[in-house]
Amino acid sequence: MTRLEVLITVNGETRGAYVEPRQTLADFLRDECALTGTHLGCEHGVCGACTVMLDGVTVRSCLIFASQIRPDQSVVTIEGIASSDGSLSVVQQAFRDEFGLQCGFCTPGFVMAVTELLDHNPTPTRDEIVDALSGNLCRCTGYQGILRAVEHAARELAGGPGA
């Protein structure tokens, strides 16, 4: 099968590779870029663990092929969320503070979805949070810690006391 050359900007850095057309963006990130923070749960668009940003909006990286991404597009993964010195983003810190994770497998996808939500809607209601996170599955937490983490992060980002 013919390999295709792709140039993909991930977290601000342009990466080139020759890929099989069938390689998903998720596999490109993990196998070609060694960015293993993007997790693969179901690989058919149900679980949300592989959620990344493409041109500023969340997408399932298991449902888009690396060969579809153009050089002028921008991909942001969980590795692009924390600061370069390793300090956690407000959303990440809130997940930690509110026990919004246990095993952590689903967490990268959740952090991407929550980051997008709070960018567009800094003061979401509970219903809006549930809607925004309905496409991300967590088998550990029962979601309550995650919901608290989102509300915590929203307060923090608004400049109020987080806890």
Next chain:
Amino acid sequence: MKPAPFEYHRPSTVDEAVGLLGELGDEAKVLAGGQSLVPMLNLRLARFEHLIDLNGVEGLDGVDAGGEDISLGALVRVHDVALGAVSAVPLLTQAARLVGHPAIRHRGTVAGSIAHADPAAELATAALVLDAVITAIGPAGRRDIPAASFFVDYWQTALELDEIITSVRVPIPTTPGSMAVRELTRRHGDFAIAGAMCQLDLDGDSIRSASIGLFGMGPTPLRATAAEHALLGQRTSSLDLTDVVVTPEHAHPSTDVHATAEYRMRVCNHLLVEVVTAACEDGAR
């Protein structure tokens, strides 16, 4: 959980895409948002030698408002419609909001959902309820397919193998606000166990015509024609809902792990009354 190998094609014009599809025949499949196709490829429920990606095709991502209708290009994303890109047809906005999850809606297209033709799909049902016209182009040229004759069977449509949907034209209802959508899902964003939507055409408080769609209730989205007929000429302030019902004569829902056919019928009848009542209330505001 990885797709079988395929050749990737990225045409930049509709003509080029149609040419490729004609040349490659049934070994090729058109890829737009990919939110239904790629899961099927990943699960290897489907495999194609060639994928023809429409995302680079010029001129398919526009929403064009005409006088009496609105045309949505084949690449218009569900997310944009959910945010109100087609605000003149609020039923479409409401239906789009019930599709999947944000990350799915960002990629998924309205035309793709219609082409996939899942019988529980909100947008396919909205196309049927709104009397949308699906425009397809193939080697034989362009043709318009009314939604009423588009949905043939489970995931089967009137589209020929060598045809590509280029746009979906939706007539603007005369009283756009008199509408409602309801569905029962196991989780928010799932395909509906059963659902109903209603668009009324009101003259004051009198129902000039009613268009009602049912989803998850058979092999295709359905129109509840008997219920529509029963509403003609009724007043929204004093509805008689006796004959606004769905019976096994009109719909043949299936039994699966989520619900029995009988349960779907009960839910659907409940939702049917809800959407009609809500559409009347919305129309009265």
